[in-house]
Amino acid sequence: MHQKMKRFKDKICLVTGGGSGIGKSTALSFATEGGKVVVCDINGEKAQETKNEILNNGGDAIAITLDISDHEAVQKAVQQTVETYGRLDCAANIAGVAGPVSKKIHEYPIDSWHQQINVNLTGTWYCMKYELEQMLVNGGGNIVNLSSAAGLLAQPENSPYAASKHGIVGLTRTAAKEYATDNIRANAICPTAIETPMIMEGRRKLAHDKKAKREAIEFQAMKRMGRPQEIADVILWxxxxxxxxxxxxxxxxxxGALA
Ligand SMILES: NC(=O)c1ccc[n+]([C@@H]2O[C@H](COP(=O)([O-])OP(=O)(O)OC[C@H]3O[C@@H](n4cnc5c(N)ncnc54)[C@H](O)[C@@H]3O)[C@@H](O)[C@H]2O)c1
Structure with missing residues (x-):
């Protein structure tokens, strides 16, 4: 779609969760528009696959195996970005997890609470912390965090996911105020159902549950799920x-779901 646009020519763009779904589409899109892409994912093989796809298409990228809930690893990933490319212009903090269970708060397993908060909320904060440190050195930058419609609305039977995604909105708004005069912007994106492995094969298993898939489709006024590229396009914008x-x-x- 944007084949002739090169909005990110020579910009250094870090993407977490770049091995799959929305993150992969975002990494490929940055590269198509001239960005040099740092593809980070806890699944190192998938990160390599995205990197190879970018290189095969004539782009420039490195892959980093990164667990965003490990702050030392996040700091090293930003360091490696700067060692390789000299700076950091854009960061798309997309990596996230959704719990495997569907239970109300009083029944919810404590370990799953910690896992989702550690990755989605604490992990995103770690990423922002080290990205912002570098963007201040650069004299500017752009951050986009992946929240969810569950960052704005209740998500019954998925309390840690909703809490972590609401938290991402709070972090984003706070960063926007803290760095507004430093030439650094921070925004969040809140999608409903997007057709990716997370919801097709993960917690909601929509690929195998026709009723759940129909409900997920019905939620949108457009009566379809979104495509990863449609979210990547907003992130790039x-x-x-x-x-x-x-x-x-x-x-x-x-x-149109929330309309
Ligand atoms: N798919 C949807 O319907 C939907 C809707 C709203 C928000 N989101 C959010 O979008 C983001 C991307 O999800 P997706 O649907 O593309 O899912 P996905 O499962 O296809 O991709 C998520 C990627 O994040 C990686 N990841 C998981 N934990 C990580 C960690 N600790 N460190 C680094 N990488 C890690 C995974 O390996 C995977 O490659 C998530 O934050 C998700 O919560 C998705």
């Missing part, structure tokens, strides 16, 4: 100069 007066928003991408 929020990272580009085309959105230069926008910071601190939690933007829905929901096929």
């Amino acid at each position: 929020l990272c580009s100069d085309q959105s230069s007066f926008i910071t601190g928003v939690a933007m829905v991408a929901d096929g």
Whole structure:
């Protein structure tokens, strides 16, 4: 779609969760538009696959095996980015997990609470901490965090996911205020159902549950799920100069669901 646009020519773009779904589409899109991409994922093989796809298409990328809930590893990933490419311009913090169970708060397993909070919320904060440190050295930058419609609304039987995604909105708004005069913008995106391995094969197993899939489709006014590329397109726009007066928003991408 943006084949002729090169909004990210020579920009250094770090993507977490770059091995799959929304993160993979985002990494490939940055590369298509001239960005040098740092593909980070806890699944190192998948990160390598995305990197190889970028290189095969004539782009520039490195892959880093990274667990965002490990702060030393996050700090090293940002260091490796700067050692390789000299700076950091854009960061798309997309990596996240959704719990395997569907239970109300009083029944919810404590270990699953900690896992989702550790990755989605604490992990995103670690990423922002070290990305922002480097962007201050650069003299500017752009951060986009992946929240969810569950960052704005209740998600019954998925309390840690909703809490972690609400937390991401709070972090994003706070960063927007803290760094607004440092030429650094921070925005969040809040999608409803996007057709990726997370919901097709993960917790909700929509690929195998026709009723759940129908419900997921019905939630959107457009009566379809979103595509990863449709979220990548918004992330790139929020990272580009085309959105230069926008910071601190939690933007829905929901096929009209919340309308
Ligand atoms: N798919 C949806 O319907 C939907 C809707 C709203 C929000 N989201 C959010 O979008 C983001 C991307 O999800 P997706 O649907 O593309 O899922 P996905 O499962 O296809 O991709 C998530 C990626 O994150 C990686 N990851 C998981 N834990 C990690 C960790 N600790 N450190 C680094 N990488 C890690 C996984 O290996 C995977 O490659 C998530 O934050 C998710 O919560 C998804």
